[in-house]
Amino acid sequence: MPRPALPTTTDHGAPTPGRWHPHLWHPFTQEATSPPPPLVLAGEGAELVLEGGERLIDAISSWWVTLHGHAEASIAAAVADQAHRLEQVIFANFRHPQAERLGERLAALSGLERLFFSDNGSTAVEVALKTAWQWWRNRDSDRRQLIAFDGAYHGDTFGAMALGARSLFSAPFEPLLFEVARCPWPATWWDDGDCNEKEQQALARLDALLEVPTAAVILEPLLQGAGGMRMVRPAFLRGVQERVSAAGALLIADEVLTGFGRCGHVFASLGAGLKPDLMALSKGLTGGFLPMGVTLASERIYQGFRGEDPRLTLFHGHSFTANPLGCAAANASLDLLEQAPERFAGFEERHRPHLQRLARHPAVRRPRLVGTVAAFDLPVDDPGYLNPRGRAIQAELRRRGVFVRPLGEVIYLLPPLCISDAQLQHCYEALEAALPQ
Numbered sequence: 001m002p003r004p005a006l007p008t009t010t011d012h013g014a015p016t017p018g019r020w021h022p023h024l025w026h027p028f029t030q031e032a033t034s035p036p037p038p039l040v041l042a043g044e045g046a047e048l049v050l051e052g053g054e055r056l057i058d059a060i061s062s063w064w065v066t067l068h069g070h071a072e073a074s075i076a077a078a079v080a081d082q083a084h085r086l087e088q089v090i091f092a093n094f095r096h097p098q099a100e101r102l103g104e105r106l107a108a109l110s111g112l113e114r115l116f117f118s119d120n121g122s123t124a125v126e127v128a129l130k131t132a133w134q135w136w137r138n139r140d141s142d143r144r145q146l147i148a149f150d151g152a153y154h155g156d157t158f159g160a161m162a163l164g165a166r167s168l169f170s171a172p173f174e175p176l177l178f179e180v181a182r183c184p185w186p187a188t189w190w191d192d193g194d195c196n197e198k199e200q201q202a203l204a205r206l207d208a209l210l211e212v213p214t215a216a217v218i219l220e221p222l223l224q225g226a227g228g229m230r231m232v233r234p235a236f237l238r239g240v241q242e243r244v245s246a247a248g249a250l251l252i253a254d255e256v257l258t259g260f261g262r263c264g265h266v267f268a269s270l271g272a273g274l275k276p277d278l279m280a281l282s283k284g285l286t287g288g289f290l291p292m293g294v295t296l297a298s299e300r301i302y303q304g305f306r307g308e309d310p311r312l313t314l315f316h317g318h319s320f321t322a323n324p325l326g327c328a329a330a331n332a333s334l335d336l337l338e339q340a341p342e343r344f345a346g347f348e349e350r351h352r353p354h355l356q357r358l359a360r361h362p363a364v365r366r367p368r369l370v371g372t373v374a375a376f377d378l379p380v381d382d383p384g385y386l387n388p389r390g391r392a393i394q395a396e397l398r399r400r401g402v403f404v405r406p407l408g409e410v411i412y413l414l415p416p417l418c419i420s421d422a423q424l425q426h427c428y429e430a431l432e433a434a435l436p437q
Helices: 073-083 097-110 121-138 158-163 171-176 195-209 234-246 268-272 299-303 324-339 347-358 389-399 421-434
Strands: 040-044 047-050 055-058 114-118 145-149 181-183 214-219 250-254 278-281 293-297 365-370 373-377 410-413
Touching (some): 055 421, 097 114, 097 293, 114 121, 121 250, 121 278, 121 293, 181 195, 234 250, 234 268, 293 299, 347 421
Parallel strands (some): 145 214, 214 250
Antiparallel strands (some): 047 055, 114 293, 278 293, 365 373, 373 410
């Protein structure tokens, strides 16, 4: 079916451009001090089409979900075909072919045999947390300690928020959050001379923490995303797994961002040589078409919930669990990854020469790169999410046809796999021009 022409105007009575819509509430946005968002009418490949026909390169894949590009034809066709067959069914009582196929494929790719569906990244982490906690209860074990890493972000629901680093996001809810032990995250970058020492200090701290009987350790393999695109070396992660396994604890890999090729491998855990007990997935899972989360678990974990006693059951679920449309999108997205693995496996080398050039700019600090993600810090005296320097860069890039969303002083590019060489070069050229001299 030919794709319809892209619209440049809307006729639904939208508010006048330059004003906030009277009924919408945008996430992570202080509307009293932020400019009103532009109206997006369509997307095509790596670009967004705004009202009036302006085009922007979506250099962060719309919060890291648009894996293959906007309106990717094969995924759109798969969703449309499934919509004519079955749009939704209660998964507590039924199964369907798209879910079975997705489960088989993700199990083969990850080495984790069991799949539990949810509806976004936060809930995928919640399921992993509840699974790990109840697994020990089902074994009549009183292991209670949970260990996470400094700077982590695991989502905005209460359990996921408790696992993440305490910050301005979680401050209003602090009395409601459970205690979590913290281990340093030895973030590194190009020409980091202190990396070995930082890793040894972190592992020594982990050794000390694991002296307390521990239920689970959770980490973001290779890359802490919302925490500032903070990268670590694979050898450090293998050291973590060795210690977690020796202590008898479970290892949870939060791959909500890092999964599906974002770090150069289908899963960052595989690239780092890890074999977690549980893995949380979302974002790129459906290619950005539909919200869906998945928690993968080993067969050993799954068997801990089987038995004659109904209290062994994992009593968790969502109305849209294993939604057939989402499963169809996920299967179509996996088809694309399997047909052209070089698109993600080779992306790091597409970034590298551009980032090497940019790294010579006096306003670039701590350049770093893994897979599809390139990042650096701006020089500031007060680092953090509220630092305004990143927003100034964002506004300047918008004028140059590129959309980014900095994390405070952290600037990063995380484009869809379909971005052309010319578009990627334009992102870097615009970024260099936008940086303060």
